[in-house]
Amino acid sequence: MTIAPSPDEAAASIAAAGDVRAEIRKWYGHLLGEKRSSPLTLIAYHRDVAGFFEFLCDHLGDPASLDALRKLELRDFRAFLTHRRNDGLTSRSLARNLSSVRSFFRFLDRSNVVSNAALKALRTPKIPHSIPKPVAPGAALDMIAETGAIESAPWIAARDAAILTLLYGCGLRISEALGLNRKDAPLPEVLRIIGKGQKERLVPVLPVTRAAVDDYLRLCPFGLAPGDPLFLGARGKRIDQRMVRGLVIHLRRRLGLADTVTPHAFRHSFATHLLAGGGDLRSIQELLGHASLSTTQMYTEVESERLLEIYDKAHPRAGH
Numbered sequence: 001m002t003i004a005p006s007p008d009e010a011a012a013s014i015a016a017a018g019d020v021r022a023e024i025r026k027w028y029g030h031l032l033g034e035k036r037s038s039p040l041t042l043i044a045y046h047r048d049v050a051g052f053f054e055f056l057c058d059h060l061g062d063p064a065s066l067d068a069l070r071k072l073e074l075r076d077f078r079a080f081l082t083h084r085r086n087d088g089l090t091s092r093s094l095a096r097n098l099s100s101v102r103s104f105f106r107f108l109d110r111s112n113v114v115s116n117a118a119l120k121a122l123r124t125p126k127i128p129h130s131i132p133k134p135v136a137p138g139a140a141l142d143m144i145a146e147t148g149a150i151e152s153a154p155w156i157a158a159r160d161a162a163i164l165t166l167l168y169g170c171g172l173r174i175s176e177a178l179g180l181n182r183k184d185a186p187l188p189e190v191l192r193i194i195g196k197g198q199k200e201r202l203v204p205v206l207p208v209t210r211a212a213v214d215d216y217l218r219l220c221p222f223g224l225a226p227g228d229p230l231f232l233g234a235r236g237k238r239i240d241q242r243m244v245r246g247l248v249i250h251l252r253r254r255l256g257l258a259d260t261v262t263p264h265a266f267r268h269s270f271a272t273h274l275l276a277g278g279g280d281l282r283s284i285q286e287l288l289g290h291a292s293l294s295t296t297q298m299y300t301e302v303e304s305e306r307l308l309e310i311y312d313k314a315h316p317r318a319g320h
Helices: 007-012 018-033 039-060 066-071 074-086 091-110 117-121 137-150 154-170 174-178 207-219 241-255 263-276 281-288 298-314
Strands: 190-194 200-204
Touching (some): 074 091, 091 117, 137 154, 154 263, 174 241
């Protein structure tokens, strides 16, 4: 289980002056309490901001105070990004670092503690554009069927098939599927999911998905109380994400599939198949739990790319 540091622990570990650490404690408490950020998000924010203040300590010659933050210029923030680039960070990682730092400065600004126009003027590093790589329908079904061939224990094979069917049939994040408890099954026709940022959404459940989970529960050797995890490992503990990632890697190698086939790719498949079937973007956004429609719009590029491939293969004038 991933555990984020407490506000006191987070503030104490930052190489900054006391007045800054006091504000970091408040900011971290805000992220933890009001925004209900996930432990992984909190850890990432803490790591990025700690790195920023370590840089400032060397860059300014002393631990940064609130007054020093107020006086930072555009060249100071650019120097930070250059420093992190020299550490080997990609544009995507640099953008995340900058996003974490901006989150803290926005908190200071809203609290009327520090306002810095230079940071607002700083451009975010351009991130290379990429589109989702979904699993083809046939490949997804082959992977689910193949779980029975690689696992000698029938209940574990049924568990693995149920998890992959949930990812593919409901578009769940891997953390959402593994976070289900025994009381959530038998799965209803519409499943209530609490996703990122405690955002709640309703997801229809296909009969084949309900049947896969029922089959797993019928074979599971452990007696499960309502509050117990739904999906268990061989020792009776909640299965973790690494095990599912390892399963998918093993399956894709057996079937000769691309490295882009990951647990999250099943979620991409769910979205692109809905779009290809006539689903509208707003509905797909709700089903996936995306906070922004722009995140969902990337699936239109997948569909456009697929149509172009069909055109190139099928149209009699495509090669002319």
